[in-house]
Amino acid sequence: MNCRESINQADRPLEEALLNDWHVVATSEEVVPGKLVPTMLFGRELVAWRDSAGQAYVWEDLCIHRGARLSKGFIQSDRVVCPYHGWNYDGSAQCVLMPASPNETPMKKAKAIPHHVKEAYGFIWACMGEPANDIPAFPEWDDPSYKKVVCGPYEFKSGYRALENFIDPTHFPFVHAGVNGIMDQPDPIGAYDVFEKNGGLATSEVQVTQPYGDPREVPVMAYYAYQCLRPLVAYFKKRVVITDPERASEGSPDDRFCTFFTAQQVDETRSIVRICCAMNFSPQPTDADVRRRQDLVYAQDSAIVNTQRPERIPVDLRMELHHRTDLLGQKYRMWLRNMGVSYGTV
Amino acid sequence: MELSDSQRMNLRLTAMRYGARDILLYELEPLDGSVLPPVTAGAHLDLHLPDGLIRQYSLISSLCDAQRYVVGVKRDAEGRGGSRWLHDQARVGQMLEVSLPRNHFPLSSAQTPVCLIAGGIGITPIYSMFKALQQSGRAVHLHYWSRSAEHALFHRELENAPDVTLHFASASGPQSDLQAVLAGLPGETEVYACGPSTMLDQLESSGLGERLHVERFVSAGPVMAEGAFSVVLARSGHEYVIPPGETILNVLLEAGEDVLYSCEQGVCGACEVTVLEGEPVHGDTVYSADEHTRRRSMMICCSSSASPRLLLDI
Ligand code: FES
Ligand code: FES
Ligand SMILES: [Fe+2]
Numbered sequence: 001m002n003c004r005e006s007i008n009q010a011d012r013p014l015e016e017a018l019l020n021d022w023h024v025v026a027t028s029e030e031v032v033p034g035k036l037v038p039t040m041l042f043g044r045e046l047v048a049w050r051d052s053a054g055q056a057y058v059w060e061d062l063c064i065h066r067g068a069r070l071s072k073g074f075i076q077s078d079r080v081v082c083p084y085h086g087w088n089y090d091g092s093a094q095c096v097l098m099p100a101s102p103n104e105t106p107m108k109k110a111k112a113i114p115h116h117v118k119e120a121y122g123f124i125w126a127c128m129g130e131p132a133n134d135i136p137a138f139p140e141w142d143d144p145s146y147k148k149v150v151c152g153p154y155e156f157k158s159g160y161r162a163l164e165n166f167i168d169p170t171h172f173p174f175v176h177a178g179v180n181g182i183m184d185q186p187d188p189i190g191a192y193d194v195f196e197k198n199g200g201l202a203t204s205e206v207q208v209t210q211p212y213g214d215p216r217e218v219p220v221m222a223y224y225a226y227q228c229l230r231p232l233v234a235y236f237k238k239r240v241v242i243t244d245p246e247r248a249s250e251g252s253p254d255d256r257f258c259t260f261f262t263a264q265q266v267d268e269t270r271s272i273v274r275i276c277c278a279m280n281f282s283p284q285p286t287d288a289d290v291r292r293r294q295d296l297v298y299a300q301d302s303a304i305v306n307t308q309r310p311e312r313i314p315v316d317l318r319m320e321l322h323h324r325t326d327l328l329g330q331k332y333r334m335w336l337r338n339m340g341v342s343y344g345t346v
Numbered sequence: 347m348e349l350s351d352s353q354r355m356n357l358r359l360t361a362m363r364y365g366a367r368d369i370l371l372y373e374l375e376p377l378d379g380s381v382l383p384p385v386t387a388g389a390h391l392d393l394h395l396p397d398g399l400i401r402q403y404s405l406i407s408s409l410c411d412a413q414r415y416v417v418g419v420k421r422d423a424e425g426r427g428g429s430r431w432l433h434d435q436a437r438v439g440q441m442l443e444v445s446l447p448r449n450h451f452p453l454s455s456a457q458t459p460v461c462l463i464a465g466g467i468g469i470t471p472i473y474s475m476f477k478a479l480q481q482s483g484r485a486v487h488l489h490y491w492s493r494s495a496e497h498a499l500f501h502r503e504l505e506n507a508p509d510v511t512l513h514f515a516s517a518s519g520p521q522s523d524l525q526a527v528l529a530g531l532p533g534e535t536e537v538y539a540c541g542p543s544t545m546l547d548q549l550e551s552s553g554l555g556e557r558l559h560v561e562r563f564v565s566a567g568p569v570m571a572e573g574a575f576s577v578v579l580a581r582s583g584h585e586y587v588i589p590p591g592e593t594i595l596n597v598l599l600e601a602g603e604d605v606l607y608s609c610e611q612g613v614c615g616a617c618e619v620t621v622l623e624g625e626p627v628h629g630d631t632v633y634s635a636d637e638h639t640r641r642r643s644m645m646i647c648c649s650s651s652a653s654p655r656l657l658l659d660i
Contacts, residue, residue, distance in 0.1 A: 190550035191543070191632075209555055221555050241553065245533070317606050322614040324632045330616055334606070 003064060004113045007044070008129060014042050017339040019129035021230055022116075024262040026124045027150055027274055031056055036080065038071035041126065042343055043267040046115070047071040048124060051078040051091055058126040060113035063087060064095070070112065080112065121260060121276050122150035136200075136229035138260045140278035146258070147284045151294040152274035157306045158344060159263030159271030160313040160336065163234050164329045165305045166261045167226045169208050175300050179212050179293075189325040201228040201331050205239065214257045215285035215293050218250065219243045222257075228332050231341050232263040232271075240281070255281040268344045269311040273298065312346045319346070354394070355382075357415065359440045365418050366492075366499045369467065370433060371406070374415045374444060385410040387478035388451035388471045388538075388561070391417070393428070394443035396435075401428035404470035404540075404561075405447055408477035415444070418499055420467040451540070451561040453478065458534045459485035463527070463549070465541020466492060469499050471561055472540050480509075489513060489527050491541065528552055543634045562631070575651040579603065579660040580622055594646040598660075605646065605660060612648035619646055624656035 008019060025039045026048050037048040038061055047061040047070050059080075061071045068084035075081070079088040079096065087110070088097035095110035116127040121138050140146040156162035165171065170189055173181030181187065193204040205223040213220030223239040237258045242251035258278040263271045275298075277290055314320055315337040322330045336345065357374035365371045376382060385407045393401050403417035410416055421433040453460070453475055460479055464472035469490055479486040491513045492498040495505070504510045513523055524545065531537070539549050540561040549558055577594055578585045586597050595617055598605050608616035612630030618641075626644035628635050638644060646658070 185556065191547055205551070207551065207553070207555070221553060243555065317608045317614075317616040320608070322608040322616055324613050324615055327615050327632070330608070330614065334616075 003111075004060075004115075004128075007060060007113065014128070015340050015342055016129065016132075017341050018042065018231065018265075018343055020127065020132040021129075022118065022125040022127045022131060022133070022135045023232060024123040024264050024274055025058055025126045027152070028056075028119055028122050028124060029150065031124055034075050036071045036073065036075060038069075039264075040266045041128065042265055044128065045069070045071075046126065047080075048126075049075060049080060053078075055091060056117055056119050056124050057091065057093075058115045058117050058124065059093060060115075062113060064110060064112060122148070123262060123274060123276070133199075133230075136233050136235075138235065138276070138278075140256075140258050140280075141260075141276070143278075143280075146256075146278040146280045148276055148278050149287050149290040149294075150274065150276045151291050152272070152298070154273040154295075154298040154302055156263070156271045156273055156302050157269050157311045158308070158313050159232050159265040159273070160344060161305050161308050161311075162263050162271060162273050162301070163228070163232060163261065164313070164332060165301055166234050166259075167228065167236070167328050167332065168326070169206050169224055170325050171304070172208055172210070175304050176297055179297065179300075180208070180210050182209060182211060185209070191324065192327065194327050194331045197227065200230070201328065201335060202226065203328050209243070210240075213240055214238075214279065214281070215289045216250065216281065216283075218247050220251075226328055228328070228335065231336055231339065232265060234261045235259065236261075251281065257281075265344050271344075310346050312344050315341065315345045354443050354445055356441050357444045359436060359438055359442055360414070362436065362438055366501065367494075367496045368421045368433075369418055369497075369499050370421075371409075371416055371418050372432065372436070374417075374442065375413055377441075379413070381412045382410075382415060383446055384412070385415065385447050386449050387453055387474040389447040389449035389474075390451075390471070391415065391447045392445035393417070393432075394445075395428055395431050405474065406470055407474035415447070418467065418470040451538070451559065453538070454536060454559075456536065457484060458536050459532065460487075461527070461531055461535050461537045462486060462488040463524070463537060463539035463541065463545075464488070464490045465539075465545045466497075467499075468539070468541030468545075468561075470540075472538065473500055475538055476510075487511070491523070491545070524548060525552075528554070544636070575653070576655050577651075578655060578657045580657055581660060588651075593648065594650075594656075595648075598646070603660065607647050610647045612645055615645065617645050617647045618643050620659035622657040622659055624651055625653040626650070626656060627652050 023041055025041055031037050031048045031050050033050045033052050039046050039048055045061040046058055048058045050056045061069050063070055063082040065087055068082055070080055073081045073083040079090050081088050086099040087095050089112045090096050093112040093114040095106040098106050116131055118125045118135055120135055121141050125135050173183050173186035177183040187208045192206045203226045205225050208222050210222045211219050213222050220240040221243050225237050227235045240255045242248045260276045263273050265271050315333045360375045361373040363371045385405045387407045390402045390404045406416045419429050419432050422429045462472045462476055476488045488510045493515050495501050536557050537554055538559045546560045574587050574589050576587050588594050588597050595607055606616050608614045615632040621642055621644050627650045628638050629648040630645040
């Protein structure tokens with residue numbers, strides 16, 4: 001068994017559904033060449049870094065020599081230098097220099113513990129096991145008619161609860177009163193369909209009234225089609241129709257606002273949410289406009305979601321009370337349960 | 347009249363009149379001539395029927411007064427027993443326990459024009475609204491879908507009225523008719539609708555937003571079988587008898603079967619299971635009976651069986 005396998009088996013092993021999946025551990029922007037970025041996934045301490053050619057790496061934050069924390073070291077000539085005895089690791093994670101014995105070729109086993117890495121949609125993704133799937137699709141990313149803005153990080157306790165909140169339109173009038181809903185006139189949420197799609201869950205459109213429905217700050221009727229792509233990745237494509245007749249001419253029937261949502265489950269009760277918004281209407285808002293609005297909305301969300309108890313989400317439906325309007329959240333919990341996801345759940 | 351704490355009244359069934367094919371009008375009066383609370387258009391009441399069934403029926407407010415409440419009930423052979431009891435067993439002279447009228451479907455007080463949409467027995471609250479709006483002088487047009495003239499309640503009053511369009515089963519189908527009606531609506535018109543859930547679903551997805559007001563007939567609790575039936579769990583082969591008055595969910599839970607549920611009232615969808623054989627009678631409001639047929643599923647917390655045996659994929 002190599003080091004990576006033995007770490008993966010340590011204590012309580014992470015269930016395969018999560019271990020063999022891709023998870024966002026940083027935004028691309030956060031990991032700049034020359035810097036060691038400590039990060040954490042499922043309670044495992046990791047370090048992310050980038051070489052001068054732009055290649056990103058995610059390793060265990062651990063030197064194989066005596067277990068020092070690599071993120072406390074530094075980068076020199078595209079090598080990670082351990083802060084304790086100065087061992088040098090190159091991009092293949094191989095130790096190429098032991099300063100205490102400079103002329104000796106380091107042993108083959110002197111290797112940092114690397115993980116699979118992909119960079120996509122403005123995020124750095126890692127898989128600590130063996131990838132069972134590709135990272136989920138985000139079609140608008142490759143569509144030049146869409147402007148993309150990465151937002152976050154936003155801190156939440158449970159990433160699953162944060163995701164469930166993301167796919168729940170019934171909280172809009174209360175948590176986002178005046179922005180995504182109207183508190184005095186909450187929309188009754190009509191029956192919507194939840195179906196399986198590519199191994200995930202998807203819904204038919206859910207209609208809600210939004211007084212400031214998108215960064216243009218116009219009142220819209222919004223039609224959300226949601227998807228749960230992975231246990232900690234979700235998405236919606238929102239069709240927006242301007243309801244103010246005076247401003248209706250600003251809109252087009254093809255107007256869409258999409259959000260690709262990711263949660264990094266740091267440990268059982270801490271997570272970091274990062275999103276990428278994609279929109280195709282004009283005039284295009286500035287990046288700062290989009291972020292200002294998302295920062296507000298996600299701050300409103302985390303203020304409530306972080307009060308939810310238990311902090312670990314119950315995947316047994318009996319433990320909380322569901323309603324027909326929560327059908328997607330409910331199917332999400334069943335889906336997690338059927339996948340055997342137990343980390344961060346009760 | 348003194349109202350009890352639970353706000354129920356004992357009223358006598360004083361008349362049953364023919365309304366339309368399969369629809370009867372029931373009149374209820376207080377015994378002592380006391381004054382009944384007033385009824386507004388869109389209101390309904392609960393009828394407590396023998397066997398513990400509680401059913402909601404819309405009041406036909408234009409026929410109600412301080413001495414009499416009137417409800418219209420359609421006999422639903424596939425239904426959950428309330429309408430069958432009223433049609434087949436109820437007798438004039440009987441006493442029935444009745445709740446106070448409640449209105450979850452009130453008309454707004456705006457002066458905008460109104461479009462009323464009724465499907466089938468959904469005409470009962472809508473007709474009340476129609477009368478109330480006409481009386482108040484507000485612009486209104488009623489669209490009423492039914493199978494045929496014979497099936498249409500108040501057909502005689504409505505057939506030649508200028509602000510009424512009757513729609514009978516047509517070749518183009520109700521969906522496209524409804525679409526055409528909506529397409530012709532002036533922008534500020536408010537829409538009130540009551541009818542089958544497919545119709546209401548279509549309305550809700552038609553972008554009317556706040557201008558749309560619908561009333562759905564909601565489940566009043568579990569459908570209890572009138573006779574026992576058996577449930578076979580296909581994966582384990584376990585077989586259980588569900589006695590009258592029990593739910594499948596309760597019997598399975600008591601036997602220690604691991605089944606999912608949450609609301610136990612037919613509104614959440616947690617207890618949905620696949621039906622491999624047999625004919626469930628659905629009591630939930632998550633999906634329509636048609637949708638259940640398509641999904642081959644049932645909610646075991648609140649549904650029963652028309653066949654002696656159900657084979658479930660559990
Ligand atoms: S209202 Fe739903 S959690 Fe509080
Ligand atoms: S438990 Fe909620 S529908 Fe059956
Ligand atoms: Fe929110």
